[in-house]
Amino acid sequence: MLSSTTxxxxxxxxxxxxxxxxxxxxxxxxxxxxxxxxxxxxxxNLGPSExxxxxxxxxxxLLFCLYYYAAIKNDAQWFARISVWGRYFxxxxxxxxxxxFEIPMLIGLAAVETGLAAWTHWSLSR
Numbered sequence: 569m570l571s572s573t574t575x576x577x578x579x580x581x582x583x584x585x586x587x588x589x590x591x592x593x594x595x596x597x598x599x600x601x602x603x604x605x606x607x608x609x610x611x612x613n614l615g616p617s618e619x620x621x622x623x624x625x626x627x628x629x630l631l632f633c634l635y636y637y638a639a640i641k642n643d644a645q646w647f648a649r650i651s652v653w654g655r656y657f658x659x660x661x662x663x664x665x666x667x668x669f670e671i672p673m674l675i676g677l678a679a680v681e682t683g684l685a686a687w688t689h690w691s692l693s694r
Contacts (some may be wrong), residue, residue, distance in 0.1 A: 581582035584640045585621045590655075590684045594610035597677075612673040618631025623680055630686050 600608040602623050609617040639647035659678040666674035 586688040591636050595633045598626045601626025652689045
């Protein structure tokens, strides 16, 4: 039988691992938007990539990676919990935008993000 300390450490490791997965996803997406916006916007069928806002979003995504990393290192479960709800909201907005602007690839991004948020949600609720 697991002691409460072992169970607590296991739960902690699970939510932290889920955030590492989220960091990898966001870092990959952010670096792509910052360094290769034309490739990313072409893959996602988002239209022209000459505007600076695409690179700004990429830079912000990379900044978010630092916040998630700091949350992991400082055992900030409160941050992980609130990030889940923010990520669910973001996914909802991606789906709405996908439907309004007829960009089905955004639904794919929303699905990946929803899966990562659900993993964090599940690991925190254990």
